[in-house]
Amino acid sequence: MKKQNMQQTQEKSQGEKHTGMGMMEKKEHMRSMKKRGMGKKGRCPMCGSKHKGKMGPHRGKGPAQPNDEQIKAEIERVLTVDSWLDASSIHVSSENGIVTLVGTVDDWNSKRRAEDLALPVMGVNDVMNKLTVKRQES
Known part of the structure; x- marks a missing residue:
């Protein structure tokens, strides 16, 4: 019972961020986010994977500085x-x-x-x- 209440509270707080969706849509959206690794600590918010290094997938010097x-x-x-x-x-x-x-x-x-x-x-x-x-x- 406690676990079920905790899960409902968690779904409710996450569902509030996604207003305008029905309950089934919210659950599917949350499942989709979990599959992509969204919301998990240490995961890239863009692709959901764990990248090595502080900058994630973005490497290199960046744009060249003009002289x-x-x-x-x-x-x-x-x-x-x-x-x-x-x-x-x-x-x-x-x-x-x-x-x-x-x-x-x-x-x-x-x-x-x-x-x-x-x-x-x-x-x-x-x-x-x-x-x-x-x-x-x-």
Whole structure:
């Protein structure tokens, strides 16, 4: 009796995660998950198998890191394409993923925008924003 109550409680808690299913569908879904190894400790949530190593089936170095010339070219492209920013007087340089922006921009928003556009580019570790804002004549 105790075992049956425990099993019902377990099915109920697992069934709550799968709302919109009937009781038979929930049981079949749970059986299917068990067959694939889902929910078992030490199993891969994607395929259910036990993979060796911390990263599971994912091996290798990952995507290649762009070199400084590629980073510079991509940032120049991103700055030029942006419709809110006049990048004609911005010079970009990159060394070991540290990007330096030098030049002049029209206002503080443009200075911040240039940095915000450069930062998410792949391979960029940091942005040194040395842009100066043109004085506004009143």
